């Protein structure tokens with residue numbers, strides 16, 4: 001699979017403390033002077049575009065916390081050969097920012113929501129803001145940040161009672177609800193075995209709604225399997241990163257908020273491109289480094305678990 005998708009974590013700060021991602025007691029943040037500047041991010045994306053990157057996703061942490069984010073969106077959207085610019089957000093600030101982001105050139109958003117029940121949502125994220133997130137989803141649809149995808153990580157004993165509520169949204173709202181298998185990132189997060197495999201989620205949905213059929217979801221580049229309930233407007237996606245290995249179809253490369261290129265989430269191989277840029281390295285040399293990072297992407301053998309000390313909010317989920 002050709003690597004054509006770049007994910008950039010624009011901040012490791014978040015306004016939620018999801019139990020599986022960023023436990024409240026985790027205070028190990030990147031220093032301000034280590035965070036990539038807009039000029040640095042723009043330069044990296046421009047040079048990555050020369051190496052075949054066509055899709056860029058801004059993530060975090062919570063990307064909507066990064067000051068002046070629409071200015072960065074405007075600059076990245078203007079780079080030739082970048083065909084799609086997207087963002088993954090928890091949606092808490094989306095209602096206020098969706099219109100400005102769309103006008104700046106953002107194509108679409110993925111919104112993470114792990115429960116549709118207010119108390120359960122608060123238990124997972126630490127904040128009572130579900131209604132704001134739902135307003136953010138509607139605003140994204142209204143301003144045309146589409147197709148909107150909703151990401152849900154299902155944990156046994158935490159929110160697995162929400163599976164059918166999520167599936168039901170796809171029947172009459174034009175969104176794709178994606179179930180992402182949980183991967184344990186550190187000792188402070190739920191046990192690895194608390195994950196609910198996508199095949200189990202699918203069978204819960206099929207018991208209620210009958211067999212799911214294939215859905216066409218654009219863009220569909222990536223490892224998700226897209227299906228739909230009969231007669232539904234929306235679709236359901238399954239991202240089985242834990243129970244299956246989709247390394248060969250993985251087309252992503254990541255940059256952490258402190259400027260480290262990460263070709264594979266499961267490998268500790270990184271290259272500190274932020275530091276390299278600050279040493280006055282030329283565009284040509286940087287392009288060679290980026291091409292090498294892309295080239296080694298499919299050379300890793302994936303272990304069962306993420307590397308010790310891995311931080312999803314720093315690397316960018």
Ligand code: SAM
Pocket residue numbers: 014020021059060061062063088089090110111112151152153180181182183184185312313316317
């Ligand atoms: N703050 C934004 C958000 O909530 O979407 C972007 C960052 S968040 C790290 C990106 C995605 O990673 C979210 O959909 C989240 O559910 C997912 N994620 C975080 N930790 C995860 C984990 N341990 N296993 C699987 N997915 C995870």
